[in-house]
Amino acid sequence: MFTDKLRTAMNKQLNNEFYSAYLYLSMSSYAGSIGLKGAANWFYVQYQEEMVHCMKFFAFINSRGVNVELGQVAAPPSKFKSLLDMFQKTLKHEEGITASINDLTDLALSEKDHATHIFLQWFVTEQVEEEENDRDIIGKLKLIGDNGQGLLQLDTELAARVFVPPPANTAAA
Template identity: 75%
Template structure:
């Protein structure tokens, strides 16, 4: 059993993860509309990962004998000024998610909820990776600047990203 406060906080995070999926799906569509199929692919993989993250929270809340409370999800932006803008917004969003995960860990520690603390550790590691990936791509985009050839090369690189689903019944 988890506290009502923890249950509400976990439900908020589940909804944050669903918003993340919406955001990346929107970015995928926008990149595709610009002919940047590699960028579209990268964001589609990100969308798929975020749905897995949301399901981890969904399954955890239910496994603790609690009830998932889905809230309305705000519509994400649908247009972006540049590829760099998309990734700067991605990094900013992932930093928000990192802060949310850290707040959940602080709550778990205050409440001596060791199971939730252990559950959340996976997300701490995941967020380090998410932010690092975003910073790497931002760095490349800044180096590329207005060079169309460079953008096409990065587009090809991002197009090689593949979603690897978690093992059935396992932890992603």
């Protein structure tokens, strides 16, 4: 069973994941509103992935016999300076989520909750991928600079991203 400290921290992370989804949904809307339909797609897929993360926490907390405590989700920004600004904010946000996951993992170990520690390993690995993807896109955007043709080419590349839900019968689901 969760300790009170771990229960509180896991519920907080669930709410952090909801904010992540909310942030990426806002970014998707903004990108679409400025004609970057590919970027809008990329952020919408990111939103879908974050909702999966939310539900992973939801299901795991419930599986431990604990009631999920949903908190208020802050409003994300709705306007951005550029696509580069959006991805720089995305990377900064994901670095914060990584720190939070790492803190949770440390807490699970200190509380000797091995089931939670194992559950969190998927997120530890996921965060490495999240940050790498953001850095790759930021690098491309910096290379593109003010080149409109390059931006349109990247937008086409971002449009190819597809949401693939994890299999329901695995630990990653």
